Amino acid sequence: MIPSFWRKIRYRYNLTGTKCENCGRIYHPPRNICPECRRKSSITEVDLGDRGELLTYSIVHDAPESFKLQRPYVIGLIKLESGVVVTSQISCKPSELRIGMKVKAVFRKYGEDGEDGIIYYGTKFVPCEE
Amino acid sequence: MVGIVSYGTYIPRYRIKVEEIAKIWGEDPESIKGGLGIYEKSVPDIDEDTVTISVECAREAMKRVSLNGSEIQAVFVGSESHPYAVKPTATIVGEALSIDSFFHSADLEFACKAGTAGIQNCIAMVESGMIRNGLAIGSDTSQGAPGDPLEYSAAAGGAAFVIGSENVIVEIKDTLSFTTDTPDFWRREGQPYPSHGGRFTGEPAYFRHVSTASIEIMKRNDLEPEDFSYAVFHMPNGKFPVRVARNLGFSSKQIEQGLVVRYIGNTYSASSLIGFCAILDVAKPGDRILLTSFGSGAGSDAFIIEVTENIESYDRNQSVWKKIERKEYIDYGMYAKLRRKIRMG
Structure with missing residues (x-):
């Protein structure tokens, strides 16, 4: 778990995606190659911004063991201002949710490997207050 | 600067x-x-x-x-x-x-x-x-x-x-620290919760360190409490900072803006600093601020701060x-x- 998580912390800590300079498509999670342009791909990293709109969501009541303390928790699809759609946990109460609401990225704990293991951090979203 | x-x-x-x-x-x-x-x-x-x-x-x-x-x-x-x-x-x-x-x-x-x-x-x-x-x-x-x-x-x-x-x-005009070995509050390795010396945490710890650091930094800069627009002290509770301010000669008007502890509690390493930020939120160019933190164990860091013109466009x-x-x-x-x-x- 540690190596696979660690390799992606750059993209989990911040909303960084990849852009194919050949066709202009933006991807998150990032890709090493553009599936459309294939060998003509020209990949660069892009900042996707930290604001977006909630497209849809699910409320998870039957949580896995490591999420039990958070249930019910929310997973949503967020369309960022850059146009890219990302899947993320929304850190709020289900009663606060409304499709189309503005959300912003925050830095939160994802989980931990028990009391003596590594702690995982990354991006989640919360409703915009302003 | x-x-x-x-x-x-x-x-x-x-x-x-x-x-x-x-x-x-x-x-x-x-x-x-x-x-x-x-x-x-x-x-x-x-x-x-x-x-x-x-x-x-x-x-x-x-x-x-x-x-x-x-x-x-x-x-x-x-x-x-x-x-x-x-x-x-x-x-x-x-x-x-x-x-x-x-x-x-x-x-x-x-x-x-x-x-x-x-x-x-x-x-x-x-x-x-x-x-x-x-x-x-x-x-x-x-x-x-x-x-x-x-x-x-x-x-x-x-x-x-x-x-x-x-x-x-803001310009930081001066800073000093006052540190002693005072066992007012501690947490041993592996322990989930801290221990404290009850009333011992007051006079020999908080008041001695905050007062000494504040008095010394004002003295070496030839300043008196009335030379400051604001003052903020560490806030372990809502009483200590008010009392230390009064003892030092500051008015309640000088400390009220930074007195956030009543509504958010003691945020420890962030305590005096959140209060200081609440002051920066309203400070005007030329304002002088005294910031004195306190850490159990024990020590205090004091700062003399002056607000610049740049705050207006910030x-x-x-x-x-x-x-x-x-x-x-x-x-x-x-x-x-x-x-x-x-x-x-």
Whole structure:
């Protein structure tokens, strides 16, 4: 778990995606190659911004063991201002949710490997207050 | 002149009232509120800790002046609740802020004054020319044992400061520290909750250190309390800072703006710093501020700060008092779950 998580912390800590300079498509999670342009791909990293709109969501009541303390928790699809759609946990109460609401990225704990293991951090979203 | 280029704060949105805690332990909430001068305190969410709070307040500080991660060359995180005993919080914070990996970093620990210790380190590094900008953060998710009086005050929050010498919103004119071996409050390795010396924490610890550092820094700068627009002292409760201010000769008007403890509790390493940020939110060019922190063990860092013209064009929309007003109350059951006070089977 540690190596696979660690390799992606750059993209989990911040909303960084990849852009194919050949066709202009933006991807998150990032890709090493553009599936459309294939060998003509020209990949660069892009900042996707930290604001977006909630497209849809699910409320998870039957949580896995490591999420039990958070249930019910929310997973949503967020369309960022850059146009890219990302899947993320929304850190709020289900009663606060409304499709189309503005959300912003925050830095939160994802989980931990028990009391003596590594702690995982990354991006989640919360409703915009302003 | 070295000063503060930008600042940011973070206060978790959950609050628990003194009444709710007192109800569980069979105590009289009015006498607790009267004795401590605290009405409610902030509580971190289940996915918030010192790392996440540090990142959030630092991001706000950097965003306010559109500062890029590559322009920071040092990160200090002061806390007594670092999530790891071994693995610096500052490494995670630096990565999350996209700071170029060639940066100096360290976690600091000195009870409630580790944040101001980070500011002093940054001042020294900027003044010596080692770095252009440094980031000093005071952040905590402090704990009190169930039923301990600390449970009414131990809270969570963070404040971050970009220290540099260009476009500073305030100049740091002087700083000094006063440190002694005073066993007023401690936590042994591996212990989940701190211990404290009860009434011993007052005169020989808080009052002696805060007063001595404040008096000495004013004396060596030929300043009197009336020369300051504002003063802010560490806030372990709502009584101590008011009393020390009065003893030193400051008026309630000078300390009221920074007295955030009544509504968010003692945020430990962030305590005096969040109060200081509340003052910066309203400060005007030319204002002079006295900031004195206190860390058990014990020591105080005092600062004399003067506000520059740059504060007028600085983004101060997200004020501390606005953040204090954004809140959601929880009951003791939820508090016990969020603070991991429930032993899971």
